[in-house]
Amino acid sequence: MECLPVPYTKYVSLSVGSFVKIKGTFVMPFNMNPELQVDFLTEAEGNENIAFHFRVYCDNHVVMNSRQGGNWEEEVSTSVISFEDGQPFELGILVLSTEYQVTVNGHQCYTFPHRIDPGSVKMIQVWRDVSLTSVTVT
Structure with a gap:
């Protein structure tokens, strides 16, 4: 299967019910602390x-946040890592009416409340230490 370029950008229009599915693998073992953004x-x-x-x-955590006017807001962090070392992943982000619901390999793992209207999202960017096979929005 052909890989997508990283960083990968996709122009989108999101609304309640939109689902973003990202498939890929980390390009190095977890002991080298790869990142996904x-x-x-x-x-x-x-x-x-x-x-x-x-x-x-x-290596140890997941961070979620939003940025308005160039300023980061209050970060939400968890030490729960739902990705498996050396294994492909399927990251899903469902747009609900009040929050984003994030799944990893079909398991609901994280939520993040809307701080900016998801209808204002114009582009998705996926990058860091990953090889991507697909990014879809339905």
Whole structure:
């Protein structure tokens, strides 16, 4: 299967019920602390406003946040890592009316409340230490 370029960007229009599915693998073992980052950007250019920021640090934690006017807001962090070392992953992000619901390999793992209207999201960016096979929005 052909890999997508990283960083990968996709222009989108999100609404309640939208589902983002990202399939890939980490390009190095977890003891080398690979990272995965997904950003829901409200502008096609620049990153001043990020409606949803999801970043996995495979050594020990996951961070979720949002950014408005160039300023990061209060970070939500958890030590629950639901990814498996050396295994492909399927990351799902469901847009609900009040929050994003994040699944890893079909298991609901994280939630993050909307701070910026998901309808304002124009682009998704996926990057860091991953090889991507698909990014779809339904």
